[in-house]
Amino acid sequence: MPSKSNVTHSNIPKLKYLAAYSDQIKMQINTMIEDKTLDQYLLKKYPTTHDMNNDKVLRSYVMSLKNQYIKKSAPLSQVKYDDKIHIIHNALGLHTYVSRVQGNKLKSKHEIRIGSQFKKAPEAFLAMIVVHELAHLKEKEHNKAFYKLCQSMLPNYHQLELDLRIYLTQLEYFGAIYT
């Protein structure tokens, strides 16, 4: 990522996918938008896409990560791509937790849905989203314990989340780069 030494804070761009990041990062991304270099940054780091493009392979991918890292978490009833997920929190993904009474028992049902736009995306981004949603099986909030769990599954989780948000910014401003 290019760095700029004379960052002024008078005109911090509003970047909806990057709102939680520092002004310095936002200025850097804004420079990349102006220079139209977001695609170069992304393609250099993430040149290829995965081929897990249906619900069946997605489910086995998710289950293998779940069994490897958080075996004792709640069971998942459904894992699927969902083309209705466009927006953040969940351009990323969606973890739904449904409780309902069955007989005299309260049954919980967990589902993970991944935005269909990630059918064609680098595996690193899919992994980041899956890890995020899996961590919600144990931690509902985005707190310290949550991010610790994400990092235990994916050590470069934070960098990947930033890069994913840069990717979403690329899609918003300039469109697809993986075709």
Ligand SMILES: [Zn+2]
């Ligand atoms: Zn979340």
